[in-house]
Amino acid sequence: MLRFMLIRILQALPVIFVVITATFFLVRSAPGGPFDQEKVVIPEVKKALEAQYRLDLPLHEQYFAYLGDLAQGDLGPSFKYPGRSVNEILFSGLPVTAELGLYALIIALVIGVTAGVFASLKPNTVQDYVPMSLAMIGICMPSFLLGPLLVLVFGIWLDWLPITGWGDIPGDKILPAVTLGSAYAAYIARLSRAGMLEILSQDYIRTARAKGLPEWRVVTQHALRGGLIPVIAFLGPAFAGLLAGSFVVETIFQIPGLGRFYVQAAFNRDYTMILGTTVFLSSLIVFFNLVSDIIAAWLNPRLRHQFQGGSS
Amino acid sequence: MKLSSPFRAGTRSRCNEPLIPSRPFLTVLSVLFSLMLSGCGGGESNVVSGNRDGVLHYGNGAEPQGLDPHVVTGVPENHIIRALFEGLAVKNPITLEPEPGVAERWEFSDGGRVITFYLNPEAKWSNGEQVTAGDYVWSWHRALHPNTGNEYSYMLFPVVNAEAYLKGKISDFNEVGVKALDNTTLQVTLNAPTPYFIQLMDHYSTFAVHPETLLQFGEMTDRYTPWTRVNNIVSNGAFKLTEWSLNRRIIVEKSDHYWDRDKVSLNQVIFYPTENVVSEERMFRAEQLHYTQVAPLDKIPLYREMLDSPYVQAPYLGTYYYLLNTQRPPVDDVRVRKALAMSVDRDKLVRSVLQNTAVPAYSITPPDTLGYFPPKLFDYNPDEARRLLAEAGYPNGEGWPGVEILYNTQEAHRKIAVAIQQMWKSELGIDVTISNQEWKVYLDAVTQIDFQVARRGWIGDYVDANNFLDMFITGGGNNNTHYADPVYDDLILYKAPKAVTREERYALFTQAETMLMEEMPIIPLYTYTSKHLIHPSVEGMHANLMDSLNLKYVKLVPGRTLPEALR
Numbered sequence: 001m002l003r004f005m006l007i008r009i010l011q012a013l014p015v016i017f018v019v020i021t022a023t024f025f026l027v028r029s030a031p032g033g034p035f036d037q038e039k040v041v042i043p044e045v046k047k048a049l050e051a052q053y054r055l056d057l058p059l060h061e062q063y064f065a066y067l068g069d070l071a072q073g074d075l076g077p078s079f080k081y082p083g084r085s086v087n088e089i090l091f092s093g094l095p096v097t098a099e100l101g102l103y104a105l106i107i108a109l110v111i112g113v114t115a116g117v118f119a120s121l122k123p124n125t126v127q128d129y130v131p132m133s134l135a136m137i138g139i140c141m142p143s144f145l146l147g148p149l150l151v152l153v154f155g156i157w158l159d160w161l162p163i164t165g166w167g168d169i170p171g172d173k174i175l176p177a178v179t180l181g182s183a184y185a186a187y188i189a190r191l192s193r194a195g196m197l198e199i200l201s202q203d204y205i206r207t208a209r210a211k212g213l214p215e216w217r218v219v220t221q222h223a224l225r226g227g228l229i230p231v232i233a234f235l236g237p238a239f240a241g242l243l244a245g246s247f248v249v250e251t252i253f254q255i256p257g258l259g260r261f262y263v264q265a266a267f268n269r270d271y272t273m274i275l276g277t278t279v280f281l282s283s284l285i286v287f288f289n290l291v292s293d294i295i296a297a298w299l300n301p302r303l304r305h306q307f308q309g310g311s312s
Numbered sequence: 313m314k315l316s317s318p319f320r321a322g323t324r325s326r327c328n329e330p331l332i333p334s335r336p337f338l339t340v341l342s343v344l345f346s347l348m349l350s351g352c353g354g355g356e357s358n359v360v361s362g363n364r365d366g367v368l369h370y371g372n373g374a375e376p377q378g379l380d381p382h383v384v385t386g387v388p389e390n391h392i393i394r395a396l397f398e399g400l401a402v403k404n405p406i407t408l409e410p411e412p413g414v415a416e417r418w419e420f421s422d423g424g425r426v427i428t429f430y431l432n433p434e435a436k437w438s439n440g441e442q443v444t445a446g447d448y449v450w451s452w453h454r455a456l457h458p459n460t461g462n463e464y465s466y467m468l469f470p471v472v473n474a475e476a477y478l479k480g481k482i483s484d485f486n487e488v489g490v491k492a493l494d495n496t497t498l499q500v501t502l503n504a505p506t507p508y509f510i511q512l513m514d515h516y517s518t519f520a521v522h523p524e525t526l527l528q529f530g531e532m533t534d535r536y537t538p539w540t541r542v543n544n545i546v547s548n549g550a551f552k553l554t555e556w557s558l559n560r561r562i563i564v565e566k567s568d569h570y571w572d573r574d575k576v577s578l579n580q581v582i583f584y585p586t587e588n589v590v591s592e593e594r595m596f597r598a599e600q601l602h603y604t605q606v607a608p609l610d611k612i613p614l615y616r617e618m619l620d621s622p623y624v625q626a627p628y629l630g631t632y633y634y635l636l637n638t639q640r641p642p643v644d645d646v647r648v649r650k651a652l653a654m655s656v657d658r659d660k661l662v663r664s665v666l667q668n669t670a671v672p673a674y675s676i677t678p679p680d681t682l683g684y685f686p687p688k689l690f691d692y693n694p695d696e697a698r699r700l701l702a703e704a705g706y707p708n709g710e711g712w713p714g715v716e717i718l719y720n721t722q723e724a725h726r727k728i729a730v731a732i733q734q735m736w737k738s739e740l741g742i743d744v745t746i747s748n749q750e751w752k753v754y755l756d757a758v759t760q761i762d763f764q765v766a767r768r769g770w771i772g773d774y775v776d777a778n779n780f781l782d783m784f785i786t787g788g789g790n791n792n793t794h795y796a797d798p799v800y801d802d803l804i805l806y807k808a809p810k811a812v813t814r815e816e817r818y819a820l821f822t823q824a825e826t827m828l829m830e831e832m833p834i835i836p837l838y839t840y841t842s843k844h845l846i847h848p849s850v851e852g853m854h855a856n857l858m859d860s861l862n863l864k865y866v867k868l869v870p871g872r873t874l875p876e877a878l879r
Contacts, residue, residue: 032752037385038769040759040789041463044479048461052535077536083378084536084558092558164591172591254588256375256559269752 005294012286019282020070020275024063027266027274034079034269053079053272066275075276080268086276089261096166097250097257100176101242107181108238112188113231117219119189120196120227131189138186143245147179147252166255176253180246184238188231196227236292240285357599363849363870366579368863371592373605375559375585379540381516382455382462388605392583393516395564395863396547400429400448400498400513405854405862408682408775410510414443414520414548415498424505431496436569437522438545438552445492450532451520453485459533464517467773470506504809507817508776514860515773522546550576550864559585577852577867596622596845597878602868603853604845609724612667612843620875622845626855627671629678630771630840631780634717634732638833639794640764642713647704649832652765654690654697655739656732662838665727670838675829676770677780677821678839680857684777684818689829694739701740709741717746719767720754728837729767758792768792771840775857777821778808784828795833800824848872 035041035049050056054065069076075086115131122128154175155163162172199205200223208218247259254260258277265273358369376389381397401410401418415429435443452471455462456478468474472489476482489501502509512518523532525546530537538544545553550572551564562583566576584601586592589608595601607615607623615623636643636652643649658672671679675686698708706712717733719725729746736744749757757763770790772779782788782804786796803824811817828834842859849872852865873879 030752032756035463036752036755036759037463038755039385039463042466042478042789044458045461045463045465048459049463049535051459052461081375081377082383082535083380083538083540089558162591162594164588165594254591256585267751 004297005290008290008293012290015286016279016283020067020279021063023275023278024066025059027269027271028059030269032269034271036269053077070279075279076272078270078273080265080270080273086272089273090258090276090280093256093258093261096255097243097246097259100166100173100180100246100249100255100257101239103173103177104181104184104242104246105235105239107177108184108188109231111181111185113192113228115185115189116192117196117224117227120193120200121215121219123197128193132193135186135189138182138189141183143179143183143248144252146182147175147249150175150179151252164254166253166257172253176249176255179252180242180249184242187234187238191230191234192228195230196223199223199227202226233292233296236288236295237285240288244281244285359599359602359847359849360870362602363868363872366577366868368578368581368850368866368868369600369602370581370583371586371595371601371604372562372583373585374587376562379545379553379556380535381519381521382451382460382464383535384516385463388583388585390516391861392562392564393519394514394549394861395551395581396545396549396553397516397519397521398435398549398570399515399519400431401510402862403511403514403858403860405852405856405860405865408511408856408858408860410514413513415513418510420505424507425502427500427502427509428493429498429500431498432571433496434571435548436571437548438567438569439522440569441522442495443520443548444495445498446495447520447523448498449490449492450523452488452490452518454521454526454532455517456485456488457533461535462517464515464773467512467515467517470502470504470509470512472501472503506809507814508774508778511774511776520548522548551578551581554580561585572864576864578863581863593845596847597874599847599874601845602847602850607843607845609667609669612669615845618875618877620848622847622874622878624844624846624853624855625669625841626859627678627680627857628771628840628842628859629681629775629857630769631673631676631678632670632728632767632769632837632840633673633676634835634837635758635763635766635768635792636833636835637761637764637766637793638831639761642704642706642715643764645704646831647700648706649835650690651697651700651704651740652736653832653835654693654700656735656835656837657692658837659692661728661731661735665731666838669841669843671841673836673839675825675836676783676834677777677825678772678857681772681777681780682775683814684821686777687822687826687829689826697740701742706742709743712742714743714745715764717744717765717767718754718757718763719746719748720751721748725767732837761792761794765835766792768834769840772858777818777825778804781821781824781828784833791833793833795828795831797827797831800827803827847874 035046047056054062057065066076075090078084078086078089081089115135119128119131151163154161161175163175165172167173205218205223208222243258246257247262249255250257250259251263258281261273262277265277361367362369372388372391374388376392377384377386379389379393379396381393398413400413400415402413403409404411412432414431414435416432418427418429420427431443431445433442437443452468454460456465456468456474458478458480465478473482473487474489477485477488491499493499525544526532526537526539529539529544542553542556547553550567550570552567553562554565555561555563564581566579567573570576586595586605589606592601592604592606593608593611596604612623615621636649638644643652662668662670662672674688674690677684677686679685701707701709717729719729726746726748733744733746736742758766758768770780770783783790784795785791785801785804786798803820808817808820811820842855846853849869851867851869853861
């Protein structure tokens, strides 16, 4: 097991390295710089600013200097917010993004599992087709469409819910969480339906039914545990996707999380901030995939034995 | 909370069922849901508790870049810095004329070239130490040091040798015209009499910082040390910093060491980063804010109709205009430029697109800039515009090569560009395309003067026509039109500074501005306004051209409520 984990970690490192390098050179090729403003900056002042942030060095030296800092966990100072380090800004936005991701995941699970189980009970009937068609729509509908639609209906026409903010007005967390969660709800619905269908045709379910157990106990006590394994395997990548993919939702609803810093950093040409968020988010995705691989390996007894055999 | 019921109902019915395998999971779920539904609401609103405890809840537009007066450049920063720090002189919030700040009085000598500031011995830093003339010399040294990278360093350029020092032409700061004669006497020598110089003492780039505090965290010229953080920062204003939560709020509290503390009525001000106009307005309606930075355009008509409306609109020292590239056809021809300028119906633009939240402009300087009114040389005149266009070789738009309006990606700019595109099309019969670019790409194009027509806005830093007119000197960094006229340069750079009286000076500005509008390198469109929602319990917030607020004079009166229509 240990060796398996080690190999996967070693495989992840080059991925992150490529991400850093590509991002570093790409952001520099965009027109305009961090210190360009509407009121033109005196050339001498601009030079001083560039010197304070090492932008006066040749590009390759900046690159290696950045790698050096990064190796020590230092993502550098933010250009847009002098006096704040990128690390600091990232960690101030992370709790918000994580909270949003968590709510979205819960919504996705509740809606997804309910719909999936419901559909699996009577396959190929209306009870199956309706939730599965809705799930298909959910998968196809991007959040930049769903978000404004929900805003229009619940925020403006019905005027039930606040349409922006995070923790400013009661209820303002609902729409973003639903928007972000719905696509994942759709995936989870399909996964749980498939998982349940497979389990429900197993012998032990027939035995349970033969014992005369009521149907709901068959489902909740026996079928659900096995039927949801594919969903559990999906949770790791799903949560990483929720964190990294929240930038659209955070921008629509003006939520001060990581994603919004990411988008604004690009507009501000805040080089260190762009790099910092990219590196951080890509590391998260790699990490969660790694974790879910390990859990999947652990849950699958055949794989588990193989690894235990290998490491002993 | 009417919203909670559907969610709660859902979880409750599930919990009622016995033998659910993952009951703790559902409990956790319902706890999380109620967390999600909770905001800062419940019980008393911010306004009610704030009025009782003397706490002003202030919508500040955006998260400040920072709080270092010699580093930051923005408007939200300005609001907080001016609560924390005080300049040598401050602006009266009603008249905008200077009144004593750190300096209790000042004297002019040598025909206005030398100013002697007498500092108030009671002016203290928030740690109790006295604010000295030496602190100012040190701070201006920092503000002008070539390594600091202070984008507003030009505010001090009227001082002898300040520009030369910043640009590295001299390296001895003693040659710069600022001297501490003793602890409380500061002598400033200017290149020429500068009538607006005292005003600049209320701009944060000229504020003093506490030298020992800065040096404790780094070098004098460092931009990004943590000296402005809570518990580190030492300031000299009416308030001191007590909390700074990134993207949440900034709290300042009345300072015990401020010299004029008896006049300060507020105990605390909480600044909120309200970047979103719509949610800011919602917070105001929910009485979470006393004051909003702006008001959403589509709600303004509703607010206007209200009895005792909390909506306050006032002219603002800024102009929205189009730049014309005077070297690129077809706008290289002054007749074409005039035809374009005359065929824009500004009244209609302001009425329809801008909901009357702006004032039509026919010149670059906003009207009544400390008594200066710009000349109006043309009006909306489509007939004259068509005649000029025909004269330039495009009768009824025949043979017109096309022109493109460039703007930075933003809905408001797009609407204006579309309106103008249609006006030019229908009045002059010419084809106009509009094109948007992302902010920094647009800035790049404007700086390189790589456009035919481009949108531009200019907000004044101080109330004086010079701040608008000196943009268009030959090769000026913000000229962006290739406009160049040595006579104009002479008026702005040499003649106006030497004028003895205000009338004489304004006459020279009028002459220069007339020259500018005869050549029409820009198409002025409108003068900005400031637009705020202010709770009726707030007193002492006066509308003025600079949208400048002195929190020292603000009072809260409990018991007043929002108008009926908002409750």
